[in-house]
Amino acid sequence: MSAVAEQIRIRSLTELDVARIVAIDERLTGVYRPDVWEGRIMYYLRRDPDACQVAELNGKVVGFMLSDLRGGEFGLEETSGWVERFGVDPDFQGRSIGRRLFEAVVEHMKRHGATAMRTLVERSDSDLASFLRAVGFEDAPLTALEMRIA
């Protein structure tokens, strides 16, 4: 385990993580959008803050994973953990932070009765897809469909 990995602390999301999540997103996408993240983080905090994890290094959040426990959607009766968004500060990528966040989320989901983890990924995002496959995701029998209406 690297020195950095040893210092990383994984913990549940809090409302004060908004600023750092906004900053990580800005570094990843080049877009500053605090209002979007304020809305999303409020959503997760009111549902289950422990289902969302952040990685902290020396008190600074360097990665996050937002997820949710659900059941019954799309005819999927079994309780599932859905990973919606995650990100790791580019300065700290390649150090297993995403994997450690994912493991913490999976542990939480298992404790609360989930039997599967699910997520959606853009076909064009090969980096993301390869990360997800590396932590154990496989092709699902479901296909995501969409129809533009405006």
Next chain:
Amino acid sequence: MNVEQTTLPKKYHDAVLHWQRHNFPDYGLLPENWQKYFPNDPEFCLCAKMEVGMGDKVEVGDAKGEKRREKPAELGEEPAKHLIAIIRAQASTEFGSIQQHEGTLARAQDDEDRFWVLRVMAEELRHGYQMLHLLVEQDWSAVSGQKAEEIVEEILSMQTGSHVLDAFNLEYDSFVDNVVFAAVIDRVGKYQLSMQRVCSYKPFAASMPPMLREEAFHLAAGVIPLRRWVQRAAQGNALITTQAIQKAFNKWMPRGLEMFGHEKGGESNIRFGFKNMKNAEAQSLYYEECKRMVADLNQRFIRARLPKLSPEEAEALADRLMKDRGKHEGISHEDLIQLPDKAFFRRKGDAAFTMVGFAGEAFTDVEDYVRHLAAHLPEPYLHSRDMKQYVESLRQVAAGTMTTDQAMKKMPALKRVGGMCPCSRSVRWVMEAVEELPAAHSQS
């Protein structure tokens, strides 16, 4: 979640609903609007929730490693007395905050903010209900000298002014208080609940995780609206200013710091295995966390005012403004929010009645200090009974006619003066008869 839900025996459950009708009339709006503001969230449940799977061993204190206690009698008399005081205080804060929020709830400018606070209030009601559950499910009469009915009636009869902790005896002046209270005072609640997770009394420990999960939303119901408000303030919205938010912080931060108890205390909580931190340690972590919250708010303000700045440039500007107390790029340091000094406007603890100013400066003249407070606190609060009483005591302490200890105890309280209704309105402001006070040393 791995929780067991249970309801109180009917007479107590009905007493809580009775209290709600008198003190929380907006409660009924929540289910009517739940799907609009909280779609797909589980419906609110007025019940006690106990976490399943808490460890069986005491985690800290003299009994570390022993089996967690499940009945008050197993605690021993002194620890049991101590714990019932903690539970009563916790119950008092939960019901007390609802009474405070209710007064200004309808003044919210945004319905979303209003319904977030409404949900916070409902969950505080559940937390109060949880504490009553702890008090009635076991027999505490040997240590309390009261029957369960009497304890419940006493708690439900408390009004703003008669609650155990000072922060719950202050009226709100506007909806700014609803939001700043959630960000500042509920944060103390988070610390207390987190510390109490280790509690050697298992039913109390098992009550904490479900409450903490709900508390995370309460803090967000403070911080997220504040972030939006400072953005609006930065963009020139005249209806919300950082000065108004600053003054609300100045009103609540001193009370929040005092909620941890005296800085020299907390030893017995650890010895009895009730908490895992002493008062000063927890208070210090809390203050640092509040600093971080304020720094984030200031970043939100600067980037809304100067969107072309990078995050690093915005941080550098905030540092510069705070350091030189100047004005740069159209932003003054007074546009930003700052935490008052830990000793500012204190009436309990090490700094009680010490006349320390907002920035940590010491005052020697009491009237100068009162003018300083008037300049830093919300104007409606200056006209309150609480403020009048504080200033009167401060003058006496400064004149040497009252000790600090006497001043700390001499705050007006609402007392029940009759009536059997558990949420009786038959309470009045009562000043305890003050014994002739011996000459005391000055606090300066």
